[in-house]
Amino acid sequence: MAVTIMGKTSSLVKKLARDYPDINFQASNDTYWSSKEQSIYMDDQCDTYILLHELAHASLQHADHSSDAALLRMEQEAWQHAIEELAPRYGLTIPEDVVDDHLESYREWLHARSKCPHCSQTGVQTDQKKYRCIACSNEWHTNTAKRTELRRYATKKHL
Ligand SMILES: [Zn+2]
Numbered sequence: 001m002a003v004t005i006m007g008k009t010s011s012l013v014k015k016l017a018r019d020y021p022d023i024n025f026q027a028s029n030d031t032y033w034s035s036k037e038q039s040i041y042m043d044d045q046c047d048t049y050i051l052l053h054e055l056a057h058a059s060l061q062h063a064d065h066s067s068d069a070a071l072l073r074m075e076q077e078a079w080q081h082a083i084e085e086l087a088p089r090y091g092l093t094i095p096e097d098v099v100d101d102h103l104e105s106y107r108e109w110l111h112a113r114s115k116c117p118h119c120s121q122t123g124v125q126t127d128q129k130k131y132r133c134i135a136c137s138n139e140w141h142t143n144t145a146k147r148t149e150l151r152r153y154a155t156k157k158h159l
């Protein structure tokens with residue numbers, strides 16, 4: 001894949017790869033932590049703060065099979081760990097608005113995937129990747145891969 005991690009992030013990746021030999025750091029078209037593969041995937045726009053956030057998920061061994069409420073809690077925990085433990089170790093300070101923006105777009109993403117594709121009512125989560133609409137009884141699965149797209153869409157909308 002033709003993704004190159006550039007600038008500040010690239011030099012941080014080198015340090016992290018040395019300090020965390022058990023974790024794979026891989027260029028990709030999305031940025032996320034995979035507990036199954038013990039890998040942090042990074043897209044070309046991934047900045048140092050997001051990278052530390054994903055590293056926090058890795059350090060806390062977060063896994064992606066939980067309810068939406070638990071996912072949101074893990075997001076907050078990961079930021080807290082990144083701010084208090086990881087950033088100081090690498091001489092970085094994570095700005096509050098980066099955290100706020102990220103949590104906000106995460107909430108929007110959770111909200112978007114809980115919306116009934118049939119009638120747009122907010123559904124109830126029946127298991128980790130399934131929702132059911134109370135209004136029309138439609139059932140649907142979440143698509144976790146859509147997260148980056150939605151994040152970019154949400155950003156564009158505010159311009
Ligand atoms: Zn996260």
Ligand SMILES: [Zn+2]
Binds near residue numbers: 116117
């Ligand atoms: Zn519906």
